[in-house]
Amino acid sequence: MTSPFQASSNSSSGIRDLIRHNQDKKSFRKTIEVWIPRFLFLLAFLSVLTTLGILIILLTETIEFFKTVPVLDFFTGTVLKPLSQTPAFGILPLVMGTLVSSGIAILVAGPIGLMAAIYLSEYASRRVRSVLKPALELLAGVPTIVYGFFAFTFVTPLLRQWIPSLEATNILSPGLVMGVMIIPMIASLSEDAMRSVPQAMREGSAALGSTKLETALKVVVPAALSGIIASFVLGISRALGETMIVAIASGSSKNFTFDITESMQTMTAYIVEVTSGDAAAGSTVYYSLYAVAMTLFATTLLMNLLAGKIARKFREVY
Amino acid sequence: MTTLTNYRPATRLRVVARTEAPKPIFTTEDLNVWYGTTHALKNIDLTIYENEVTAIIGPSGCGKSTYLKTLNRMVETDPAVRIAGTAKFKETDLLHATVERLRSEVGMVFQKPNPFPKSIYDNVAYGPKLHGIRKKAMLDEIVENSLKKAALWDEVKDRLSSSAFGLSGGQQQRLCIARSLAIEPSVLLMDEPTSALDPVSTNKVEELIRELKKDVSIVIVTHNMQQAARISDRTAFFLHGEVVEYDRTETIFERPSSHLTDDYVNGRFG
Numbered sequence A: 001m002t003s004p005f006q007a008s009s010n011s012s013s014g015i016r017d018l019i020r021h022n023q024d025k026k027s028f029r030k031t032i033e034v035w036i037p038r039f040l041f042l043l044a045f046l047s048v049l050t051t052l053g054i055l056i057i058l059l060t061e062t063i064e065f066f067k068t069v070p071v072l073d074f075f076t077g078t079v080l081k082p083l084s085q086t087p088a089f090g091i092l093p094l095v096m097g098t099l100v101s102s103g104i105a106i107l108v109a110g111p112i113g114l115m116a117a118i119y120l121s122e123y124a125s126r127r128v129r130s131v132l133k134p135a136l137e138l139l140a141g142v143p144t145i146v147y148g149f150f151a152f153t154f155v156t157p158l159l160r161q162w163i164p165s166l167e168a169t170n171i172l173s174p175g176l177v178m179g180v181m182i183i184p185m186i187a188s189l190s191e192d193a194m195r196s197v198p199q200a201m202r203e204g205s206a207a208l209g210s211t212k213l214e215t216a217l218k219v220v221v222p223a224a225l226s227g228i229i230a231s232f233v234l235g236i237s238r239a240l241g242e243t244m245i246v247a248i249a250s251g252s253s254k255n256f257t258f259d260i261t262e263s264m265q266t267m268t269a270y271i272v273e274v275t276s277g278d279a280a281a282g283s284t285v286y287y288s289l290y291a292v293a294m295t296l297f298a299t300t301l302l303m304n305l306l307a308g309k310i311a312r313k314f315r316e317v318y
Numbered sequence B: 001m002t003t004l005t006n007y008r009p010a011t012r013l014r015v016v017a018r019t020e021a022p023k024p025i026f027t028t029e030d031l032n033v034w035y036g037t038t039h040a041l042k043n044i045d046l047t048i049y050e051n052e053v054t055a056i057i058g059p060s061g062c063g064k065s066t067y068l069k070t071l072n073r074m075v076e077t078d079p080a081v082r083i084a085g086t087a088k089f090k091e092t093d094l095l096h097a098t099v100e101r102l103r104s105e106v107g108m109v110f111q112k113p114n115p116f117p118k119s120i121y122d123n124v125a126y127g128p129k130l131h132g133i134r135k136k137a138m139l140d141e142i143v144e145n146s147l148k149k150a151a152l153w154d155e156v157k158d159r160l161s162s163s164a165f166g167l168s169g170g171q172q173q174r175l176c177i178a179r180s181l182a183i184e185p186s187v188l189l190m191d192e193p194t195s196a197l198d199p200v201s202t203n204k205v206e207e208l209i210r211e212l213k214k215d216v217s218i219v220i221v222t223h224n225m226q227q228a229a230r231i232s233d234r235t236a237f238f239l240h241g242e243v244v245e246y247d248r249t250e251t252i253f254e255r256p257s258s259h260l261t262d263d264y265v266n267g268r269f270g
């Protein structure tokens, strides 16, 4: 194969000729260049396939479930009695349990996480940040079973000193502890968003006579808002999918209530309960697992998509 | 560089044929600034006058920005900065004044336009709101007047609520000027405000500066000699952290007393 480029160089060193010669050789490099991307594609596609597989199984089994329980009864039913003589399959108690616990969690983690992020991004010296941020992220590595145990054996008894009516298993305590669990996530992601706000904006604000706090609250936080919101949404999504803490500390009463001192069950905890019991394959209880899992999957997927969308918008800001 | 270190600035500031003696707005004496161990400003004695445009020229790294940022103490954002000497804003010792107070009187326009990611309106209203002005009608008026002063009103009056980022670079810079003017500062510090702009926008900003000097004193850093000659009343020539010469702009450009100034303004080094 001759080079399409004519030797027009007047170089005398011959390096150009050598390079051209090497480029003309049909080399192993070219083969690699063709096959490696295909291999990489396969690997990437594998994870898509897995997700698709899960989705298909969830869907087919859910359809099976809806053959015995009408869709409308499932989504609007406030009574869940899967093992009773006269079973009822309303998902609303689980939805309530899930929303309430996640709601409590985000009420705790949102403000605290955001304040921590403001401190880390706007006030902390490089040295303090280099210690605090990894420490905060370490908190994210604590196994959730430890948090669950902590909620049940420490937080609930502590709370009962203030709220005597609190049941031994209740939704409040795991909600609070889940909040603590997602603080690092919100703090860390919000801090990233705030730190990516250009320094020039802080200077613009300072030059108008703002204090550091005013600049943080009126310029930096609004500028990083979509990143902050995305971190909240991811935090909520994490709380929605959290299992161990609620399974341990909130018991398994399928109450449909707003009373946070009572025991409630989340979608995840229901799945744990049913799968660790002995629901016969093919029974309605067994299929209900899939319908609940599907609902949970759809909710978290929606949240993640939302977070991604918000985060993308955030990248376009500057 | 022995000639330089031995050099004493020729600050003969006789006011020639003026009906009224200009009032000093900034006076710095023996002003020294260090970044860690870098001695960026050395014994700066300068008096800057009210309602004039004062240009600061000099090769890059000579301390122009440092001097400007000392006047509103934005240098202090770098924790390694150390300042010695005296610097007065009008009668107050600015180095010991409340920094937020000082900055609300001494506005600053940066090299690159830095509007906030907010609407055009909110950019201009930011300062007044910050300093406690809440009435909508009053804010509206401030926004309109400031944008008019910055010669931007006609271009943006129909889209005050759209994002400032949709404006061109030149418009953004004028928006930043409007944002500074909104809190009626007595001084505007400008650090190479046109270096990121095209010639047409540069012209507009220069016109604006000439117009604004009726209301505010302006200190402008520029690396563009023609610009300094066109718009300023007085020019200070900095070199290696020192003031080589400070005089009326015509003098600096036509009969400088230092050969260093002469070389620099005639483009023989820089």
Ligand SMILES: Nc1ncnc2c1ncn2[C@@H]1O[C@H](COP(=O)(O)OP(=O)(O)O)[C@@H](O)[C@H]1O
Pocket (backbone or CB within 6 Å): B035, B038, B040, B058, B059, B060, B061, B062, B063, B064, B065, B066, B067, B078
């Ligand atoms: N943040 C900083 N940290 C350390 N040195 C700096 C910093 N800013 C400026 N300097 C140094 O101080 C001197 C003056 O800089 P500057 O005032 O920015 O010059 P100019 O604006 O005239 O180009 C230069 O030697 C520069 O390297």
Ligand SMILES: [Mg+2]
Pocket (backbone or CB within 6 Å): B064, B065, B066
């Ligand atoms: Mg500079």
